[in-house]
Amino acid sequence: MQTVYNTYSLEKEGFSTIEKNKVRMYLCGPTVYNYIHIGNARSSVAFDTIRKYLEWRGFEVNFVSNFTDLGDKVIAQGEKEGLTEAEVADKYANAFLEDAAALNIEPATTRPRATQYMEEMVAFVEKLLAQGQAYEVNGDVYFKTNQFKDYAVLSHQNMAELKKNAAGRLDGDDQDEKQNDTDFALWKKEERPGVTAWPSPWGPGRPGWHLECSVMIDSLLGETIDIHAGGIDLAFPHHTNELAQSVSYHDKPFVHYWLHNGFVNVNDEKMSKSLGNFVTIHDLLADETIDPQGVRYFLVKTHYRRPVAYSRDRLDQAQQEVDKVYRTMRALGQKAGSAGEVDAALSEQLTLLNERFIGAMDDDFNVENALTVVFEALTLANKTLQAGGSAAEAALLQKQLADWLHIFGLDDFEEKRDLPVDAKVLLERRAAARAEKDFAASDDLRDQLKAMGILVKDGRDGQSIEWL
Known part of the structure; x- marks a missing residue:
């Protein structure tokens, strides 16, 4: 049975969907005022992996993820860069899409922007x-x-703990207006000159942050959805407030499964x-010595609910x-064809491995156990x-x-990173040494490159390299 861990119940629950073989899934996207950091990317990669697995298992996934293209952060960045709010949003939304493509994140079914749903928000x-x-109030x-x-x-x-543990997220210059400390803004008046505002029955203003996701979900996925995803920091107040306003609006369940990914720590x-x-x-x-698929794999290899500890050393590992993976898949590609028979024992081994892979991923998307199966299959392939x-x-x-590898975002098995400058220098020196038949120097340079993780091979066409 396929299970997912639901933040709402704090338990693993059997997974079933509103419509047979269809999944309505929403991921809270970024506020587009700057380049995404590795924590944002972790969320995008984790739930892209879950989406890809569900699709591999035969589900049709309607995957919606938004851009928050308004708000104080967008305004401040515009003032800093001399851009309008729309120009800031366009710049960093496009940057997000470029980064997401580099990390082999599948495009969302729909990528709505908050500013496209103002009339619906006012009606809500x-x-x-x-x-x-x-x-x-005013x-x-x-x-x-x-x-x-x-x-x-x-x-x-409880309500007292929410106020105490909100880390300042409930504080602000509007606290005196509220009937209760935990009440949250659905609409805020906007009177600052030069700042975009939208008309409403209460005067010009803009929506509260939490409102936009509820309205876009309602408009694009329906009153009740299967999966709502995001970082664990969004569980309160953002998702808490979405849940309250959406259930109140429809008097129906809002989300069946709340999925949240863990944080990314940098250098512990x-x-x-x-x-x-x-x-x-x-x-x-921007570092051409870094493989985007390596970054993707680093972020995906830890179970989505666990924190990820980032460092350059861990990324290199x-x-x-x-x-x-690259070496084995390239070797298989060179040999693969239709000739010959398939040994029955090999076929049986792959069937058993596939059953274990599905068992791991069906257990709340346990990528760690699933990747163990993948590397066993790679060993089997090499043998x-x-x-x-x-x-x-x-x-x-x-x-x-x-x-299997497609689920983890690994589709291209050719090298996608450049050599470090010092490695290029060593290769040039080695080519010169071989041309001069100084084979002792050539061997020494080859050993230096090997210590850098680069295997040099000599052939009729000269040197070729392979990452170790």
């Missing part, structure tokens, strides 16, 4: 007001959290700009595992090749491995 707030579940509209009896259920805290410390350990995907991928296995056997192994 109007209904909550009419139902007595919200109130207006052009601001707030949700009454004490009117929703299960308000704290997703965060698993919590990532933050103040600590100077803030790592963006844009900067990582992950890349070594990816390099093993089969070394034993002179048939072209048909190579093709069977190649197909099975490619299916």
